[in-house]
Amino acid sequence: MSDAIQPFPIRVPQTALIDLADRLARIRWPDSGPVRDGSQGPQPDRIRALVERWQGGYDWRATETLLNGWNSSRAVIDGLGIHFLHVRSPQSQATPLLLTHGWPGSILEFRDVIGPLTDPVAHGGHASDAFHLVIPALPGFGFSDKPSELGWGVGHTARAWGQLMQRLDYGDRWMAQGGDWGAAVTIVLAHMRAPGLAGIHLNMVMFQPTPHEREDATQEERRMLDDAERYDREYSAYMKLQCTRPQSLAFALADSPVGLASWIYALFQDVSDSDRHPERLIPLDHLIDDVMLYWLPNAGPSSARFYWEAAQEMAKGMPHGLIPLPAGVSMFPGEPIRLSRRWAKGRFADLRFFAEADHGGHFAALENPSTFVEHVRATFRAMT
Template identity: 80%
Template sequence: MSDAIQPFEIHIPQVELDDLADRLTRTRWPDAGTVQDGSQGPQPGRIRALAERWQDGYDWRGTEALLNGWGSSRTVIDGLGIHFLHIHSPEPDATPLLLTHGWPGSVLEFRDVIGPLSDPRAHDGDASDAFHLVIPALPGFGFSDKPMEPGWGVGRTAAAWGELMQRLGYGDRWIAQGGDWGAAVTTALAHMRVRGLAGIHLNMVMFQPTPEEVADATPQEQRMLDDAVRYDRDYSGYMKLQCTRPQSLAFALADSPVGLASWIYALFQDVSDSGGRPERVISLDHLIDDIMLYWLPNAGPSSARFYWEAAQEMAKGMPNVPLPLPAGVSMLPGEQVRLSRRWAEKRFADLRYFGEATSGGHFAAMENPATFVEHVRSTFRAMS
């Protein structure tokens, strides 16, 4: 049947890993540039160190086994094959939780929270905090299929996620979480009032302050506004390119592993809470794992096109009413686009939880998994 859920064991042929090793060996490196910091992008020494580890010491087969052990599966929805991880909690009364990643993340964004969320009693938690986890790869990302026609943006993805939860038998009551594009998809799910969705949690809120909010900003809120301006001015070049001319970039992302790695590393550098050194908060092997989920399936080009699709949707207008379902929000200090609680209360009709962290940035589940788990649990306790 076309709607069947099929196990999907990942096993990359050795010839593909050998090709990657050969390409890394033959990298033509750029010159050092004209500045000695990251203001023009990643410094060559950082990317050389990543490439050296990629060539010597990094173990893809271990990651492959990890993914296969987390219920790697696929199903076809709306004509597109969707890859997802499906982790069953040992607790029979666990609540189904849909986790959606963003760019340049992947299903592996959640690797450090899978255990605590699905089996809390094994991680100093209570059985009542247990979740069955569903972690899909966005269309054109990882081992999900690449759309061959326009239209696979945020809204169509949200509809597909709703269908996925029905197929898995979770249609009566489930909850959803996301950051980055995952936040956009999760927000769309709530506005669509998809069957069975009881509430959401976001670690990023896509919003524009009103002129009144800008004029009336507290000192803390003004810092948020200043950070958002800095992000748009200094860090958002990748987004503007991918929203307008993703295919111009596609050839480099498909052909050069170091080119792909540096493009992805740049955002980890710029928007993690690491002082521009993402290796301080995320292990280098985990960064390479993430890059591999773009390199191996040649998903760099197709993932970039997701931005173009979303830009077409936004040009048509997005919902401008408070989000109707119960919601929780986490704000991490290194996130570049933040909002205060009073700003959030205007945008959520039923804000059950608002949590602030002392560390962490855009990649919340990777940078501060303990706080991420705590905030997710607190949000959904408030909805039970």
């Protein structure tokens, strides 16, 4: 099979949009129940507002044009087609940077940072801060292929990303960034010492505090532990279901656009820095765009299975020990899984940058793009 990188213009058939409109016109709504604060999940009025915009005013074709304008491309790696955006900087000496999203994010999570990162001069920065961006959709997400064989978890994805950067002729020196599953993939890339990878930046670090760290926690670190415990207690049911029984959920995600939208919206509600009103922080059309990248390619079921694959890997043992490559870490206050600078120093062999943002949450590049860009630039400046 050819190793060539191929253009991949996205052209969703009109019949798919007509089918979606028909499904949205025939919703059977749940009752509101006795709880009014969203603690049981999204309230019907929130999802009704989203659906009303979805039905009237939202324009998928505009989003399609946006994606195609960012050099929508495809590569087949280990038999699986990987969709990615490849946005080159006007600065020829720009540093290649791999950006990896998580769930329920997508490649559009980076929509507001593409311009500043690729063309800093046009956004008040310096030419030396320019990046060529590679933004792949995880296996089974968006318009990437759905794995038909077991094993496409974090480790296999990291190896595929390393191959992708080699095929793009970025193998001499490149950087990587990620949050959520993107952080897990980026950390594995660092442990693998992927050829040419010179440094990483993370806006989430998956870690377990040690007993000593718990006992010796400062007041601020105690708040971090409390937030993580609250996430596990109140918000993580989706993760446990997708890690163990993703196919039970698959039928609902594949058949009901509103079911899919509410499942995704719940995470934006629970782990964004928005006081549980994500549409006040992220434009409603952008939230719908994210849902569409799951609905149109029927990626709800396959993206859920990524959790199952990762759970199998974790049971067998993932790479551990100090993260060996130069690294930068950004902590956003609405991210439920946070660590302090001193905890980070114990997990990275060469921590070049650490900073805390004044606002933003789990979807950092969407919620606080200016700080995200500032921290990414500062991290990789420290590695030149």
